[in-house]
Amino acid sequence: MTKGAGTVVGRVGYLEQSPWIMNDTMRANILFGREFDENFYWQVVDACALTQDLESWPDRDLTMIGERGINISGGQRARLALARTVYSQADIYILDDPLSAVDALVKRHILDNVILSSGLLGNKLRIVTTHAESMLPFCNQVVTLSDGTASIQQQEPKEHKYTAPIASSASAEAATSSTLQESDKTSTSAFLDNEESSSAEDKVVEESKDKPKDKQPSQNTPSLMDNVRFIVDLCSLRIVVSIIIAALVKPISKFILDGYKMDALKANALSGTVDNAAVLWYLKINLLIRVTNHVSNMIERY
Structure with a gap:
């Protein structure tokens, strides 16, 4: 393996696969101090x-996002992070699987308007990691990693045919109707595999424009998994686990200990003397629970 060093001329914009979002407005998240x-x-x-x-949203791009505002879905987080990267106006862009969290129609919109030659980054150097082979024909160079080796292929990129933007990216991302599902499986996937089918997909896009807004699901309600991911991202998995342990172990152990204590007192009252077996069993349980609580405290601390 060969290693070396070099100098990058120009600014680099980087989009990570798991985006980080500030507890601030949408505009502040995109500008990021610029x-x-x-x-x-x-x-x-x-x-x-x-x-x-x-x-x-109530205040449009000035709406607060995060724990002091509204919750946003995984797809919205991915697109917001992409917008922040694009707004940086860098010379080189490194995009780590930028389309993994969006559906097929939104993916097509972002390809047309951001990543491919017709998009905002069309005149920039773009380094994209992806599992989607449909993007490969549009690349000048393809580096394939497999079994610990890398193969490099130089090629003439395929000409990209721009199509009309989608009317509602939010509804397209969340739509679950049979028409939209069929388009995801047929015409949209056909576009990604072969741009010759763009005319057929335009019909599907027009159908999504004509759908009544009251039939489209709201994007403001995050899913349960989105809430779980947000909590884990905010607090870290270690803190979440320690909170669960503190919330469950201590009350349960106290309940068990109180039960054995009552049993020992009852046995003593019935026998009229000290029931050594009951008292000894209570002391053993007490010792075990004290050890458990000590371990729980250590987990919370570290």
Whole structure:
């Protein structure tokens, strides 16, 4: 294996697969301390399929996100982190599986408007890690990692045919109707495998535009798994486990100990003398529970 060092000329924008979101407004999460360029900002919001989401929020892009505001889904977190990376206006972009948390229609929208040649990053150097082989024809260079080896393939990238943007990225991400499911399995997957089918998929996109809004599920209600992931991300798994142990072990152990104590007192009252067996059993249980509580305290501390 060969190693070395080099110099990167220009700024690097990095998107991790598990995005980190601040407990702040959507705008603050995208700007991330940078100067507010209103025109470019709204281009990024639309390109990352966030327009429909913020329209349903009480204060649009100034709505608080996180523990002091609204909860957002995994797909919304992924698109928000992508918007922050794109807004950085870097020269080189490293995107770690950027489409893994979005559905097929939103994926197509982001490919058209962000990643591929027709998107905001079309004139930038993009290094993308992905399991989606459908993106490979549009790359200048493909590096395949397998069995501890890497193979490099140079190629002429396939010409990308831009299609009209989707009307509602939020509803497209969450739609569960039979029509949308069929489009995900057929026309949308066909687009990712072969761009020749773009005309057929445009019909599916138009159908999603015509759907009544009252039939589309709300994006404001996160799923149970999204809430669990948010809590684990916020507190870390170790803290969550220690909280569960503190919440369950101590009350249960106290309940058990009190039960054996009552049994010992009852045995003494019935016999009129000290029931050595009952008292000894109570002391053993007391010792075991004290050890358990000590272990629980150590886990909470560390």
